[in-house]
Amino acid sequence: MKPATKPCERCGGSGRTPRLQRRREDGSLDPSDIVGRHQEICDRCGGGGEVLAEPPPAVEGRRGYAADLA
Numbered sequence: 001m002k003p004a005t006k007p008c009e010r011c012g013g014s015g016r017t018p019r020l021q022r023r024r025e026d027g028s029l030d031p032s033d034i035v036g037r038h039q040e041i042c043d044r045c046g047g048g049g050e051v052l053a054e055p056p057p058a059v060e061g062r063r064g065y066a067a068d069l070a
Contacts, residue, residue: 004053011042015049 007013016039022030041047 005050006053008042008045008049008051010044011049013049015042015045015047016040017042 008015011017019038019040021038022033024030042049045051
């Protein structure tokens, strides 16, 4: 069964978030900035537009080296 999901709050379910245009040190717009690329993939949902309704419970860490835990 698929876990319950809800629309991502950060991107509003679209999977994309606005990206600021790069600027030079003097404050002018960077001409090498690609025209039309003023959006990027949402880092919260990974572009899917949905996140888990309830995040998984935190795993309690055990002390020691990772190689010793296997």
